[in-house]
Structures are given as structure tokens and as C-alpha cells.
Amino acid sequence: xxxxxxxxxxxxxxxxxxxxxxxxxxxxxxxxxxxxxxxxxxxxxxxxxxxxxxxxxxxxxxxxxxxxxxxxxxxxxxxxxxxxxxxxxxxxxxxxxxxxxxxxxxxxxxxxxxxxxxxxxxxxxxxxxxxxxxxxxxxxxxxxxxxxxxxxxxxxxxxxxxxxxxxxxxxxxxxxxxxxxxxxxxxxxxxxxxxxxxxxxxxxxxxxxxxxxxxxxxxxxxxxxxxxxxxxxxxxxxxxxxxxxxxxxxxxxxxxxxxxxxxxxxxxxxxxxxxxxxxxxxxxxxxxxxxxxxxxxxxxxxxxxxxxxxxxxxxxxxxxxxxxxxxxxxxxxxxxxxxxxxxxxxxxxxxxxxxxxxxxxxxxxxxxxxxxxxxxxxxxxxxxxxxxxxxxx
Amino acid sequence: xxxxxxxxxxxxxxxxxxxxxxxxxxxxxxxxxxxxxxxxxxxxxxxxxxxxxxxxxxxxxxxxxxxxxxxxxxxxxxxxxxxxxxxxxxxxxxxxxxxxxxxxxxxxxxxxxxxxxxxxxxxxxxxxxxxxxxxxxxxxxxxxxxxxxxxxxxxxxxxxxxxxxxxxxxxxxxxxxxxxxxxxxxxxxxxxxxxxxxxxxxxxxxxxxxxxxxxxxxxxxxxxxxxxxxxxxxxxxxx
Numbered sequence: 333x334x335x336x337x338x339x340x341x342x343x344x345x346x347x348x349x350x351x352x353x354x355x356x357x358x359x360x361x362x363x364x365x366x367x368x369x370x371x372x373x374x375x376x377x378x379x380x381x382x383x384x385x386x387x388x389x390x391x392x393x394x395x396x397x398x399x400x401x402x403x404x405x406x407x408x409x410x411x412x413x414x415x416x417x418x419x420x421x422x423x424x425x426x427x428x429x430x431x432x433x434x435x436x437x438x439x440x441x442x443x444x445x446x447x448x449x450x451x452x453x454x455x456x457x458x459x460x461x462x463x464x465x466x467x468x469x470x471x472x473x474x475x476x477x478x479x480x481x482x483x484x485x486x487x488x489x490x491x492x493x494x495x496x497x498x499x500x501x502x503x504x505x506x507x508x509x510x511x512x513x514x515x516x517x518x519x520x521x522x523x524x525x526x527x528x529x530x531x532x533x534x535x536x537x538x539x540x541x542x543x544x545x546x547x548x549x550x551x552x553x554x555x556x557x558x559x560x561x562x563x564x565x566x567x568x569x570x571x572x573x574x575x576x577x578x579x580x581x582x583x584x585x586x587x588x589x590x591x592x593x594x595x596x597x598x599x600x601x602x603x604x605x606x607x608x609x610x611x612x613x614x615x616x617x618x619x620x621x622x623x624x625x626x627x628x629x630x631x632x633x634x635x636x637x638x639x640x641x642x643x644x645x646x647x648x649x650x651x652x653x654x655x656x657x658x659x660x661x662x663x664x665x666x667x668x669x670x671x672x673x674x675x676x677x678x679x680x681x682x683x684x685x686x687x688x689x690x691x692x693x694x695x696x697x698x699x700x701x702x703x704x705x706x707x708x709x710x711x712x713x714x715x716x717x718x719x720x721x722x723x724x725x
Numbered sequence: 726x727x728x729x730x731x732x733x734x735x736x737x738x739x740x741x742x743x744x745x746x747x748x749x750x751x752x753x754x755x756x757x758x759x760x761x762x763x764x765x766x767x768x769x770x771x772x773x774x775x776x777x778x779x780x781x782x783x784x785x786x787x788x789x790x791x792x793x794x795x796x797x798x799x800x801x802x803x804x805x806x807x808x809x810x811x812x813x814x815x816x817x818x819x820x821x822x823x824x825x826x827x828x829x830x831x832x833x834x835x836x837x838x839x840x841x842x843x844x845x846x847x848x849x850x851x852x853x854x855x856x857x858x859x860x861x862x863x864x865x866x867x868x869x870x871x872x873x874x875x876x877x878x879x880x881x882x883x884x885x886x887x888x889x890x891x892x893x894x895x896x897x898x899x900x901x902x903x904x905x906x907x908x909x910x911x912x913x914x915x916x917x918x919x920x921x922x923x924x925x926x927x928x929x930x931x932x933x934x935x936x937x938x939x940x941x942x943x944x945x946x947x948x949x950x951x952x953x954x955x956x957x958x959x960x961x962x963x964x
Contacts, residue, residue: 339807339809339846340847341807341848341885342845342847342849343849343880343881343882343883343884343885343925344884344885344886345847346882347882347883347884347931347934348884350931351884351931351934351935354931356931356932356935357935358884358935359935359939360935360936
């Protein structure tokens with residue numbers, strides 16, 4: 333077998349142990365120091381990249397509307413998926429998740445879900461019918477030790493920048509779900525009550541020596557390991573003590589005290605990174621406006637022309653495909669399409685109504701953005717008239 | 726036929742990437758050139774197959790020096806290996822290559838069937854590559870060409886860490902690499918560098934070993950002056 337787990341040489345093992353006896357770690361850190369933490373974000377909301385020393389983890393959050401579980405009809409779902417690439421560590425096998433992959437997923441899942449860090453009830457759209465199912469994918473890109481902590485931070489960072497599209501309930505029976513385009517209505521962030529931070533401790537030499545954030549090499553030599561998931565308020569969300577040496581309860585208590593300090597520290601780091609990301613994102617939005625102002629003038633020009641000749645109007649009224657485009661909500665049209673087939677006129681008119689309410693409800697800014705952002709500005713300009721015609725019919 | 730020197734490739738001592746045409750053979754007549762790693766003949770041209778610095782050893786040896794995590798064994802390299810298994814005839818040694826290397830039990834100075842060294846799994850060995858091709862596992866030896874032990878063999882104590890192959894080549898370069906020179910002025914330590922990107926450091930005090938190893942690991946992307954400054958900074962913090 334070529335794919336054996338990496339084992340340190342005798343020299344490394346002995347040196348790491350003997351250095352720890354004299355309170356030295358091979359990377360020059362103190363016992364309770366974390367490695368350098370770097371959090372960055374992708375171009376899209378809900379993706380994060382965390383580097384903890386050599387360890388490199390990518391977090392990605394997605395959401396979709398699903399039917400809720402029967403026993404919890406008014407709660408959304410949160411699921412954690414892990415992906416251990418053989419590129420990160422030759423010991424990882426592709427395809428089948430290994431022992432460590434399952435453990436990592438479970439520990440993070442327990443920390444995040446069972447401590448109710450993410451508000452699940454706010455993810456409910458229609459009780460018993462449609463709820464948001466949030467999926468967190470964690471990709472291990474490089475294994476430099478202490479994957480659990482890094483993956484946990486990646487999950488939290490991705491969740492705190494994730495935005496789900498806003499949706500409202502409407503339609504004839506009041507059960508139809510309309511998912512609003514992110515361009516029309518600003519997507520909503522998740523409600524995160526608190527940040528459960530995983531802090532991993534490694535025990536050496538019959539549990540007498542404790543270090544936090546073990547590196548890859550230290551993990552290979554370690555006698556025992558414990559992960560405490562704790563938030564900045566000091567609430568313990570989960571503890572995982574997997575095998576290895578037994579630890580005195582006094583040591584565990586000491587570890588928990590250290591963990592709460594570390595958790596507060598890491599929470600502030602995550603929040604800082606998220607804040608700077610969101611402000612950067614907001615600034616980008618602001619910058620877009622002046623460039624698009626001239627386009628707005630164009631739009632008014634088009635309306636002027638339209639009033640002049642009626643040809644364009646009649647054209648749009650003739651073709652039903654255009655009517656669908658006008659309602660400009662891809663998700664809505666997709667959802668309602670079956671409905672439309674049966675009673676086309678009714679569905680269209682109801683759709684148009686929804687459109688009116690949504691545009692009037694949205695702030696003036698978003699309406700502007702809607703007009704400016706889309707190349708269909710011509711049709712938009714005609715829309716009110718066309719609707720009037722429909723209503724008359 | 727007048728004997729003139731082959732014109733050196735214009736790319737010598739500069740970075741090449743796979744696909745770069747290093748030499749055009751059609752312009753060269755009646756000359757022999759020797760290709761090392763990272764180069765391949767493609768019809769009338771010599772092309773690079775890996776990214777790195779193109780080197781020329783006068784008069785006619787070309788190779789590409791690259792820095793990577795994995796090691797591709799080549800003959801006469803000195804490497805640091807870890808014993809992963811023992812067989813009656815061979816020790817199986819991990820040298821960070823694509824395959825484990827064989828170290829015949831008799832390839833030690835004065836090695837006979839009677840005095841086979843006992844290496845437990847995980848023993849660190851400083852050895853020389855004597856056979857390397859893509860069809861067979863590489864073969865190591867703990868003797869120099871003259872059959873003497875010459876520093877080869879088991880390394881006891883100390884600490885081993887991994888760097889890139891480029892870093893280990895830099896440490897072995899002459900004149901002495903700035904980081905080692907700066908460290909050596911203030912500290913006394915023992916060091917063994919394998920071309921497979923493994924470095925072993927030993928010193929009486931563990932703190933010295935940790936300092937030296939971290940200084941070396943950090944110096945990879947630094948220039949000579951920055952390396953010296955970094956070492957001085959580290960030494961100041963220690964004292």
C-alpha cells in the first residue's frame with residue numbers, strides 16, 4: 333500500500349516530545365497560541381477561504397427551497413458536507429469519506445446546528461411546504477493540522493456573508509412562493525445568534541502537557557485530543573474527546589477557560605473580516621450608480637418615442653412570450669408555468685399584479701437599479717401601458 | 726570542420742515554463758548536448774517540460790532547476806529518507822518520491838550478511854541515490870563511490886523538517902547560503918540537507934534547533950540581505 337498515513341520519523345517524534353517537555357513547540361509558538369489566521373472571501377456571497385498556518389479550508393454556502401421535515405414543519409434545515417481532497421493530504425482517499433472527514437463534519441455540525449447558532453425558524457417560507465435548506469460545503473485544500481478549527485471558522489465566515497434571496501408568499505391561494513431576483517430586492521442575510529468556535533487541544537505525555545491548535549506534525553505525535561466548541565459568551569456548545577489518553581477533569585476545566593478566551597478572540601477576528609467584506613461590497617454598489625446615470629436618461633427617451641408610435645406596444649401585446657419576460661422574475665415564471673398552462677390569462681394577470689405590488693413595495697433605489705441594470709429597459713418602459721390593456725380585457 | 730563552442734541558449738539562468746523552446750537544434754550541427762531534468766527533445770527543438778530556472782554547465786549540459794514539494798529521484802543526489810519497512814534484502818525508504826526507495830542491507834561500509842544494521846521503522850537515514858529510472862524503484866546506498874561510509878547512515882537525535890527541493894538546493898549551494906552563514910556565526914549546530922527537500926538539524930539545546938529550523942523555513946522567499954536581517958531579528962528575540 334502506497335497510501336499509508338504519514339508517520340513521522342523517530343527523530344521528529346522524540347524531538348517534538350522532548351521539546352514540549354521543556355515548554356517549546358517546534359514552530360516557535362507558545363503552548364496556547366493559535367497560528368496566524370487569515371480569512372478571505374470569494375467574489376460571491378457565502379464563500380470563504382480560511383488559512384490557519386499551513387491549513388487551508390474553503391467554505392461555501394448555498395440554499396434552496398425544499399419541503400421541511402415532518403416533525404419540524406416551520407424550520408429550515410442546515411447541513412454540513414465535507415470534502416477531503418487527496419491533494420490536501422495523500423492520506424485522504426477520494427470518494428469515500430474517511431474517519432476524520434466524518435468526525436470533522438459531525439463536530440462542526442454539532443457545534444453549529446445543535447447549539448442553534450443559525451436561526452432556523454426565519455428560514456421558513458410556508459410552514460410545512462417550503463423552507464430554505466442551507467448547505468455548507470467545506471473543502472479541505474491543504475492539511476497542516478487542526479482541520480476542525482479551521483473548517484469551523486470557514487463555515488462561520490461563509491454563513492455570515494451568505495445572503496439568501498428574499499421571497500414572499502402570494503398568488504391566488506396565498507400559497508405561491510415568489511422568489512425575488514437579487515437585483516430587484518436585496519437578498520437577506522441569515523440570522524446568526526452566536527458564533528460557536530471550535531478550539532482543539534492536544535495532550536502529550538500522559539495529559540500533563542496541553543497545547544492548542546496542533547500542527548500536522550504535532551497531531552501525528554499526539555497522545556490525546558479534545559475539541560471544545562464554545563462561543564464568546566462562554567457557553568459551551570459541544571465537546572469532542574476522541575480516544576487517546578484520558579484527561580483529568582481539572583485539566584478539562586482549564587482548557588475550557590482557555591477556549592473561551594480564544595473563542596472571543598477568533599469571533600472578533602471573524603467579525604472584523606466579515607465587516608470589512610460587507611463594507612467593501614456596499615462601496616462597490618455605491619460606485620456603480622454614477623456610471624449608470626446616463627443610461628437612465630436613455631430610458632426616458634425611449635418612453636417618449638413609444639408614446640409617439642404605437643407599433644411597439646401592439647407587438648408586445650401580440651406575443652405571449654414577451655409577457656412572460658416582462659414579469660422578469662425567472663423563479664416565479666418557472667414556478668407558475670404549470671399553472672399558466674391551464675389558465676393562461678388568469679395566471680398572467682395575477683403575475684402582473686404581483687409585479688406591481690413588488691415594485692411599489694421596493695425602495696426607489698432598487699427600482700432604479702432594476703431599470704438601469706437590465707437591457708430590457710425598453711420593455712420596462714412599455715410595461716405600465718401594457719398592464720393597463722390587460723386589465724381592461 | 727572547425728571546432729567552435731555551441732552557442733549557449735539565450736534562456737540560460739532565466740525562468741522557463743513548460744513548452745518554452747530552449748534550443749533550436751536545426752541551427753546546431755555536429756554537436757552533442759546533454760539534457761537533464763525538465764527538458765525534452767521535440768523534433769528539432771529542445772523544450773522545457775517543467776517550470777524553473779534553466780541552467781547550463783559548460784560546455785553542454787542543460788537542465789531545469791525547479792522547486793517543488795515532491796522529489797524526483799536522480800542519480801548521485803544525497804537524500805534524507807525515512808525507513809518505512811524492512812525486508813530481508815532491502816530497507817524500504819521513503820524519500821518523498823513517487824515510489825519508495827530500496828536500500829540494500831549490504832550497501833553499508835563493510836556490510837556483510839553477518840552485520841546487517843538494525844533499523845526500526847521511522848529511522849532517519851542520510852543516503853545517496855545510486856539507481857534512478859522510471860521503471861524501477863530507486864536504489865540508495867550508504868557508501869560513497871569509494872565504498873566508505875563518508876557521513877552516510879543513520880542520523881540520531883535532532884529534528885527533521887520538510888522544505889521544497891529548491892530550498893534544499895539553496896542550502897547546499899556554494900558560497901554558503903546567507904541564512905546558514907548568519908546562523909553559523911552565532912550558534913553552533915549540525916545540519917544535513919537532502920536534495921529531496923528534507924533538512925535535519927541537531928544542536929545541544931532544543932531551542933537552538935527550533936530557531937534554526939524556523940529561520941530556514943522562513944528564508945525560502947527572502948533575498949540574501951533580508952535573510953540576514955531576519956536571522957538577526959530572531960537571535961535578538963532569543964537573547
